Amino acid sequence: MAEAKRRLYERAGAxxxxxxxxxxxxxxxxxxxxxxxAVAAVARLxxxxxxxxxxxxxxxxxxxxxxxxxxxxxxxxxxxxxxxxGLAKALRQRLEHLLPASLGPLxxxxxxxxxxxxxxxxxxxxxxxxxxxxxxxxxxxxxxADQNAANVDAWLDQPHGQERSQVIDLELASADPDDLxxxxxxxxxxxxxxxxxxxxxxxxxVRARADAQRxxxxxxxxxxxxxxxxRIRMKI
Numbered sequence: 564m565a566e567a568k569r570r571l572y573e574r575a576g577a578x579x580x581x582x583x584x585x586x587x588x589x590x591x592x593x594x595x596x597x598x599x600x601a602v603a604a605v606a607r608l609x610x611x612x613x614x615x616x617x618x619x620x621x622x623x624x625x626x627x628x629x630x631x632x633x634x635x636x637x638x639x640x641x642x643x644x645x646x647x648x649g650l651a652k653a654l655r656q657r658l659e660h661l662l663p664a665s666l667g668p669l670x671x672x673x674x675x676x677x678x679x680x681x682x683x684x685x686x687x688x689x690x691x692x693x694x695x696x697x698x699x700x701x702x703x704x705x706x707x708a709d710q711n712a713a714n715v716d717a718w719l720d721q722p723h724g725q726e727r728s729q730v731i732d733l734e735l736a737s738a739d740p741d742d743l744x745x746x747x748x749x750x751x752x753x754x755x756x757x758x759x760x761x762x763x764x765x766x767x768x769v770r771a772r773a774d775a776q777r778x779x780x781x782x783x784x785x786x787x788x789x790x791x792x793x794r795i796r797m798k799i
Contacts, residue, residue, distance in 0.1 A: 564594040564618045564619070565592070565594035565618075568592045568594060568616075568618065568628070571628060571631065572590075572592075574631075574633070577590075583607070583608060583611065583613075588611075588613055589613065589614065590613060590614050590615075590616070590626075591608040591613040591614070591615045591616070592615075592616045592617075592618065593605050593608065593615060593616070593617045593618065593620075593623075594618040601617055601620060601623070602623065605617050605620075605623045609625070614626055616628055619648070621644075621645025621646070624645055627642055627643075627644060627645045628642075629641050629642035629651060630642070630648075630651040630652050630654065630655035631655070632655055632658055632659060632662060634662060634664065634666035634667040634670075635667045636667060636670050636671065637666045637667055637670050639658070639662070641654050641655050641658070661707065662707070663706075663707065663708065663709050663710075664709075665709045665710045665711065666706065668710070668711060668712070669704065669706070669710040669711075669715070672710075672711070672712040672715040673694075673715060675712070676715055676716075676719060679719055680693075680694070680719070683719065683722050684722075688774055692753075692755070693722065695752075695753060696753070697718055699749070699753070700749070703717070703718040704718055730794065730795070730796050731750055731794070731795050731796075732792065732793070732794050733747055733750065733751075733792070733793040733794070733795065734791070734792060735747070735763070735767065735791035735792070735793065736791075737791070738762075738763075738764045738766075738767070738791060739766075740764075740766045740767045740770060743767065743770065748770060750795060751767075751770045751771040751772075751793075751795070752770065752771065752772060753772070754771055754772065754775050754795035754796065755775060755776065755796055756775065756776045756777075756778065756795065756796040757771055757775050757776070757777050757778070757793060757794075757795050758778045758779070758780045758793070758794040758795070758796075759777065759778075759779070759780055759792075759793050759794075760780045760791060760792045760793070761779065761780075762791055763791055763792070763793060767791075767793075771795075780792060780793075780794060
């Protein structure tokens with residue numbers, strides 16, 4: 564357990580020592596099998612003013628270390644608040660297979676063209692929307708597909724080539740936001756305008772962009788609605 568933690572911290576740039584009396588220490592990791600020894604070590608290190616992580620003993624931890632997916636400079640941390648390191652590990656392993664290695668180069672390519680993006684979309688809201696659409700599923704820079712700097716340049720060469728607007732009616736299964744489908748959640752996050760029935764709860768509406776315009780559904784359609792209904796307008 565100690566070696567696994569050592570590798571994780573060294574990858575993050577930490578300087579490791581086994582001397583708990585050394586100067587300049589900030590964090591401590593206790594990886595001991597014996598319960599009594601672990602409890603005593605945690606108490607001793609906390610008395611020295613260190614923040615302590617006790618492996619497999621979440622009740623003794625000042626902090627926990629997440630499972631990491633590294634696509635430098637993209638870093639994804641998966642944590643469970645100490646509830647289950649095994650669950651965090653399983654999620655990391657599953658996501659590792661889904662996320663392309665090109666995420667890091669894509670991030671670097673977007674950084675290099677930041678000024679160009681700002682010149683094309685000087686308005687902040689329009690810029691965020693354009694980037695969201697480009698990175699979305701099926702977009703020219705779909706984050707789940709292999710990408711490179713040439714793809715970023717091609718997108719910026721025709722930044723408005725595929726823009727169009729769309730109106731979508733959403734029939735919601737329930738008032739519980741956890742029942743939203745992934746597609747509904749994505750549409751809400753992209754919508755420019757939202758027309759909601761009076762019975763649609765705020766817990767669902769807050770899943771939309773903060774800058775999306777909201778209207779009563781009756782302003783669009785005077786016909787009575789059945790069930791929980793949302794109508795959204797967005798540029799795609």
